[in-house]
Amino acid sequence: MNPKYTVALVGSTGAVGEEFLDILEERNFPIGKLILLASKRSAGKKQVFKNTEYLVEELTPDIFRKQKVDLAFFSVGSELAKSFAPLVSDTGCLVIDNSSAFRMDKKVPLIVPEINPEDIPKHNGIIANPNCSTIIMLMPLAPIHQLNPIKKIVVSTYQAASGAGVTAMEELKTQAKEFLNSTEISAPKSFPYPIAFNCFSHDSKINLETGYNIEEYKMIQESHKILKNDTIEIVPTCIRVSVFRAHAESIYLELENEINLTKIRQNIEDFPGLSIIDDRQRNYFPMPLESTKKDEIFVGRLRQSISAVSLDASSREYSRERSIGRSKGLNLWCCGDQLRKGAALNAVQIAEKVFL
Numbered sequence: 001m002n003p004k005y006t007v008a009l010v011g012s013t014g015a016v017g018e019e020f021l022d023i024l025e026e027r028n029f030p031i032g033k034l035i036l037l038a039s040k041r042s043a044g045k046k047q048v049f050k051n052t053e054y055l056v057e058e059l060t061p062d063i064f065r066k067q068k069v070d071l072a073f074f075s076v077g078s079e080l081a082k083s084f085a086p087l088v089s090d091t092g093c094l095v096i097d098n099s100s101a102f103r104m105d106k107k108v109p110l111i112v113p114e115i116n117p118e119d120i121p122k123h124n125g126i127i128a129n130p131n132c133s134t135i136i137m138l139m140p141l142a143p144i145h146q147l148n149p150i151k152k153i154v155v156s157t158y159q160a161a162s163g164a165g166v167t168a169m170e171e172l173k174t175q176a177k178e179f180l181n182s183t184e185i186s187a188p189k190s191f192p193y194p195i196a197f198n199c200f201s202h203d204s205k206i207n208l209e210t211g212y213n214i215e216e217y218k219m220i221q222e223s224h225k226i227l228k229n230d231t232i233e234i235v236p237t238c239i240r241v242s243v244f245r246a247h248a249e250s251i252y253l254e255l256e257n258e259i260n261l262t263k264i265r266q267n268i269e270d271f272p273g274l275s276i277i278d279d280r281q282r283n284y285f286p287m288p289l290e291s292t293k294k295d296e297i298f299v300g301r302l303r304q305s306i307s308a309v310s311l312d313a314s315s316r317e318y319s320r321e322r323s324i325g326r327s328k329g330l331n332l333w334c335c336g337d338q339l340r341k342g343a344a345l346n347a348v349q350i351a352e353k354v355f356l
Contacts, residue, residue, distance in 0.1 A: 003030065003032075004030045004031060004032030004033075005030060005031060005032055005070040005071055005355060006031075006032060006033040006035070006067065006068060006069045006070050006071075007024075007029070007031045007033070007034055007035070007069070007070065007071045007072070007073070008034075008035040008036075008037055008063070008064070008069050008071070008072040008073070008088075008093070009021070009034070009035070009036050009037065009072075009073050009075070010037045010038075010059055010072055010073065010074045010075060010076055010084070011037070011038060011074065011075035011076040012036040012037060012038055012047060012056055012075075013036075013038045013042040013045055013047065013056060014038075014075055014076075014165055014166060015162055015165050015166045015169065015339055016075040016098060016339055016343045016344050017038075017075045018047075019339040019340060019343065019344040019345075020073055020075060020344040020347070020348070021047065021048075021049050022344075023340065023344050023345050023348050024049070024348060025049060025050050027348060027352070029348065029351065029352070029355075030355070030356070034049055034054060035057065035063065035069065036049075036054050036055070036056045036057065037056065037057055037058070037059040037063060038056050038057075038058070038059060039058070039059065040058050042056055043056055043057055043058035044056065059076075059080075059084065061084070061087050061088075064087070064088050064091045064093055065091060068091075068092070068093075069088070069091070069093040070093060070094065070355070071093065071094050071096070071351055071354075071355065072085075072088050072093050072094070072095050072096070073096050073098070073344075073347055073348075073351070074095055074096065074097040074098060074099065075098045075099075075343075075344070076099060077099060078099040078100045078101040079101075080099075081097050081099040081101040081102070082101045082102075085097050085101065085102070085126055086125075086126070089124075089125030089126050090125070092125075093125075094123070094125060094126075094127070094351075094354060095125060095126045095127070096126075096127050096128075096129060096347045096350050096351055097126060097127070097128055097129060098129045098343055098344075098347055100131065100218065101128075102126055102128045103128045103130065103131070103218070103221075103222055103225075104221055104222075104225065105126075105128070107124055108123065108124070108126050108127065108128050109122050109123050109127050109128065110128045110130055110222060110225050110226055111127055111128070111129070111130070111226075111346075111350050112130060112135055112138055112139065112142075112226060112346060113346070113349045113350055113352075113353055114139065114142065114271065114272050114273050115138060115139075115142045115226060115227075116226055116227075116228075117353055120350065120353050120354060127350055127354075129343065129346055129347045129350070130222050130226065130346070131215070131218040131219065131222055132159075132163060132247060132338045132342030132343055133157050133159065133215065133218070133219055133236075133238065133247060133249070133342070134218060134219050134222040134223055134226070135336070135341060135342050135346055136247050136249060136297055136334060136335075136336040136338070136341065136342055137153075137155055137157075137219065137223070137249055137251065137334070138223060138226060138227070139271075139273055139274060139297040139334070139336070139341070140251075140268060140271075140274055140297060140299045140332060140334050141153070141251070141253070142227075142271065143264075143267035143268050143270070143271040143274070144253065144255070144264055144267065144268070144330070145227065146267065147263060147264060147267050148255040148256060148257050148259065148260075148264070149255065149256040149257075150232055150253050150254070150255055150256075151232065151233065151254045151255065151256055152232065152233040152234075152235070152253065152254035153223070153232060153233070153234045153235065153236075153251065153252070153253055154235045154236075154251070154252040154253075155219065155234070155235070155236045155237070155249055155250065155251045155252075156236075156237045156238075156239065156249065156250045157202070157215075157219075157236065157237070157238045157239060157247060157248070157249050158199075158239055158241045158243070158247065158248040158249065158250075158288075159202060159215075159238060159239065159240050159241060159247045159338070160241065160243040160244060160245045160246055160247055160288060160338055161190075161191075161195055161240070161242075161243065161244055161245070162244060162245035162246075162338050162339050163240075163247070163338050163342075164190050164191065164203070164240075165190070167189070167190050168190035168191065168195070169244055169245070171186075171188065171189060171190045171191065171195060172195045172196055172242065172244060173244075174186055175188075175194055175195060175196035176196040176197070176242075178196075179196050179197055191203050191240065195240065195242055196242055197242050198242055199239055199240060199241040199242065200239070200240055201213065201238070201239060201240070202215040202216070202238035202239060202240050203240055204238075212236075213238060215236075215238040216236040216237070216238050219234060219236045219238070220234045220236065243288045244292070245288070245292050245337060245338055245339055246288035246289070246291040246292045246335055246336060246337045246338060247288070247335070247336060247338045247342060248286070248287075248288055248291075248333065248334070248335045249333070249334050249335075250301075250331075250333055251331070251332050251333070251334065252305065252329065252330070252331050253329065253330045253331075253332075254328055254329055255328045255329075255330060256328070257328065258327075258328060259304050259327065259328060259329075259330055261302065261303075261304055261330075264302070264330070265278075265302060268299055268302075273295070273296055273297060273341065274296060274297055274298075274299055275296040275297070275298050275299070276298075276299050276300065276302075277290075277298050277299070277300045278299070278300040278301065278302055279300075285300035285301050285333055286298035286299065286300045286333060286334060286335035287335060288335050290335075291335040291336055291337055292337055293337060293340065294337055294340070295337075295340055295341060295345055296336075296341070297334055297335070297336040297341055298334060298335045298336065299332060299333070299334045300332070300333050300334070301331060301332055301333035302330070302331075302332050303330070303331050303332075304327050304329065304330060304331075305327045305329025305330060305331055306327070
């Protein structure tokens with residue numbers, strides 16, 4: 001008989017917390033006892049898991065001192081994670097943290113299970129879950145990098161409101177209704193600007209000297225750590241868009257060797273957690289709407305870069321001569337559910353590697 005574990009979910013009432021409950025149930029993770037924890041403000045709420053109603057308790061260190069907890073998923077802000085995660089791990093409980101608190105700590109593995117599972121056993125009680133944009137980008141890049149080393153990444157993200165939580169998603173819904181009803185749009189609270197029918201630079205703090213924001217720095221630093229290669233040049237531009245959930249990313253790669261698009265496509269198809277949608281004839285490629293509530297990262301618009309184009313004045317078509325075939329540049333487009341593979345699913349997959 002397989003053992004069952006005592007599992008705590010810290011931050012259970014948030015958007016990612018709710019997703020954790022769905023995924024743990026869907027994947028039938030072996031839970032003997034479930035403890036739902038949140039802030040004092042959310043304590044007392046009730047949540048359902050496997051048709052059983054649970055009372056949400058307030059997060060305190062005593063919760064973990066009074067009983068043996070095997071695994072704790074943290075889905076809270078980085079400051080709270082910094083305060084509580086070490087205390088929890090000191091009790092012998094494995095913490096899988098979804099915040100940015102420990103990602104760049106050299107003693108804490110930063111894991112995407114399909115990419116660097118060999119780093120999981122190196123943990124000292126805490127394992128970090130990467131940023132959602134990093135996960136969604138690296139999933140399709142990993143099988144390419146295996147085949148043909150990546151030298152440079154230029155990525156533009158199209159990030160959904162879900163990345164800022166439940167209140168941000170509600171703000172998008174409210175503003176969209178107001179806009180369509182021609183009423184005054186409510187003042188933004190979750191974002192610096194109206195999110196409905198709009199897009200703007202990611203709402204994380206910008207370094208005034210470099211011009212890059214924190215979200216962009218995360219993608220650079222985390223990718224270097226996960227791929228164990230800090231020589232890859234990474235140039236991100238992170239944008240918030242009027243989408244409820246599921247991020248999209250437009251990616252340009254410069255590879256070390258000449259490109260064999262057939263082999264790259266095959267490597268992507270064979271890689272776990274990826275699915276190709278690349279129908280040029282129908283102009284049908286991955287979309288956030290169709291990626292929502294899906295576990296896979298969807299990949300499309302796979303094309304070798306046209307590095308030396310010439311325009312035929314009569315046909316108005318781009319000549320393939322001297323361009324495609326020798327270029328080491330590759331373009332692609334991908335979409336993934338930010339709440340699932342970008343957050344909760346990735347954490348649960350890490351736990352499965354440890355406990356199953």
